[in-house]
Amino acid sequence: MYDSNVLADLTDQLERASEHELYSQAFADAGIDPTDIESWEDFQQVPFTEPSDLKADFDDYGPEGSLYTEGAMISFSPLGDDLAPMFDTQADLDYEAKVNADVLADIGIEPGDRVINTFGYHLFGTGYLLHRALEELGAEVFPIGPGDSEQAAGTIEQFDVDVLIGNPSFAMKIAEEGATVETFVGAGEPFTSIPGFREEMKAALDCETAVDYFGSRQVLPIASETAQEDGLSVVEEYAIVELVDPDTGEPLELGERGEVVVTHRHKEGFPLVRYRTGDLAELERRDGDLVLPDGVIGRTDDRLKIKGVKFYPEAVPAVLAGFDGLTGEYAVRATRPDSTDHLEITCEGKADEDDLDAALSERLLISPDEVTVVSELDESGVVDERY
Missing domain, CATH: 3.40.50.12780 (ANL, N-terminal domain)
Structure with a gap:
C-alpha cells in the first residue's frame, strides 16, 4: 500500500x-x-x-x-x-512544525495571515504544537486557548483575524458572539463526519472554507482536508x-x-x-493519496454483529447531530425473533422517521429494522437480547 x-x-x-x-x-x-x-x-x-x-x-x-x-x-x-x-525531542518538534505547516498551507493559510488558536497550551500541549507550525508557516498567531468565547470573538473583530483553529463546539460558541473569519480548521471532535455540520459552521462564521483535521496527541497530524474540502488526506x-x-x-x-x-x-x-x-473510518486511494473520505465516523470500542454486518453504535451520534430536532439521546436494541437478527434504534426529540432511517442506513451500512422517534426516552444505551 x-x-x-x-x-x-x-x-x-x-x-x-x-x-x-x-x-x-x-x-x-x-x-x-x-x-x-x-x-x-x-x-x-x-x-x-x-x-x-x-x-x-x-x-x-x-x-x-x-x-x-x-x-x-x-x-x-x-x-x-x-x-x-x-x-x-527538539528534532521531533522541528519536524512536526514543518509537516503541520505544509498541512496548514494546503488548507489555504498563508504567511501573514492572522490566526486564533483555541487549542490548549497547558498540560496537553496541542496548542503549542500547532502554534509552532503556524509560526513555521509565517502566520501571526494569537495564543487564545480554550474557555472564553467572548474574548476570542472580541479579538477576532478587533484585530481582523483571518483564521480560527479549534474544537468545532467551541467555534460555534465564538460564532454566537458574532465573530466571522475566512477559514476555520476543526479538530478534536467529530466535525465533517456529522452531516450538514460543515455547512452550519460556514454559515455561523460566515467563512469561505471549513476543513477537518484529524490527529491525536500521540500522533499529530494523521490526516487533514485541503482547501478543496474533499476528504482527509493521510x-x-x-x-x-x-x-x-x-x-x-x-x-x-x-x-x-x-x-x-x-x-x-x-x-x-x-x-x-x-x-x-479505536477510531472507525474508511480508506480510499485518490490520485495517489490515501484519503479518509468521511473522516472519523465513530469508535470501535463497542460493536455488534447484526445479520453478519459489524454494527458500531458509536457511529449513531454523528447521524443524530445532523437533525436539529433530536437531543442526541438514543437506544439500540438487538433481538432475534424467529432466528433472525432484528435491529431497533429509538431516538429522542423530533425528526421525520423515514429521513432518519435513510441517514442511519447510509452511515451504518446496515438498515435498521425499526427506527422510532419519541419525545422522551425511558432509557438510553445499547442492549443485545439475542443470546
Whole structure:
C-alpha cells in the first residue's frame, strides 16, 4: 500500500523503537527482527501496540515509561482514567512544525495571515504544537486557548483575524458572539463526519472554507482536508495509516470500514508502532493519496454483529447531530425473533422517521429494522437480547 521509500523509513523507525524496552520485548516475543522487514506484508506481521500495552509500560517503568527520551518536552495525553506523559525531542518538534505547516498551507493559510488558536497550551500541549507550525508557516498567531468565547470573538473583530483553529463546539460558541473569519480548521471532535455540520459552521462564521483535521496527541497530524474540502488526506510524511478488522486485527482492503492503526514515520520521542486508535473510518486511494473520505465516523470500542454486518453504535451520534430536532439521546436494541437478527434504534426529540432511517442506513451500512422517534426516552444505551 506504500512505496519503497516509506518502507525504508518504517524499517528505520522500527529499529529506533526497538531501543525502548516496550518494543524490544514485544518484537522479541513475536520473533520480529526489524532489519528483516522487506515488504509491506512483513510489516503487517509486526505486533500491534494497544492502549493497554502503554498502560502496563507506565505501570512497570513509571512514571515516564520505557518510551521516555531524555531531554524531550513532556506533555500529557489521556489514557483511560489517567494522564500519560508524551515526549517530543527538539528534532521531533522541528519536524512536526514543518509537516503541520505544509498541512496548514494546503488548507489555504498563508504567511501573514492572522490566526486564533483555541487549542490548549497547558498540560496537553496541542496548542503549542500547532502554534509552532503556524509560526513555521509565517502566520501571526494569537495564543487564545480554550474557555472564553467572548474574548476570542472580541479579538477576532478587533484585530481582523483571518483564521480560527479549534474544537468545532467551541467555534460555534465564538460564532454566537458574532465573530466571522475566512477559514476555520476543526479538530478534536467529530466535525465533517456529522452531516450538514460543515455547512452550519460556514454559515455561523460566515467563512469561505471549513476543513477537518484529524490527529491525536500521540500522533499529530494523521490526516487533514485541503482547501478543496474533499476528504482527509493521510499525512504520509508523518503517519503511516492502516485499517484493520477490529475483531481479528486482519488488514482490510481499501473501501472497507475498520479501525485506524497508525505508525510514526519519523519520531524519536515516544515512537508508536501499529498503534490501535479505536477510531472507525474508511480508506480510499485518490490520485495517489490515501484519503479518509468521511473522516472519523465513530469508535470501535463497542460493536455488534447484526445479520453478519459489524454494527458500531458509536457511529449513531454523528447521524443524530445532523437533525436539529433530536437531543442526541438514543437506544439500540438487538433481538432475534424467529432466528433472525432484528435491529431497533429509538431516538429522542423530533425528526421525520423515514429521513432518519435513510441517514442511519447510509452511515451504518446496515438498515435498521425499526427506527422510532419519541419525545422522551425511558432509557438510553445499547442492549443485545439475542443470546
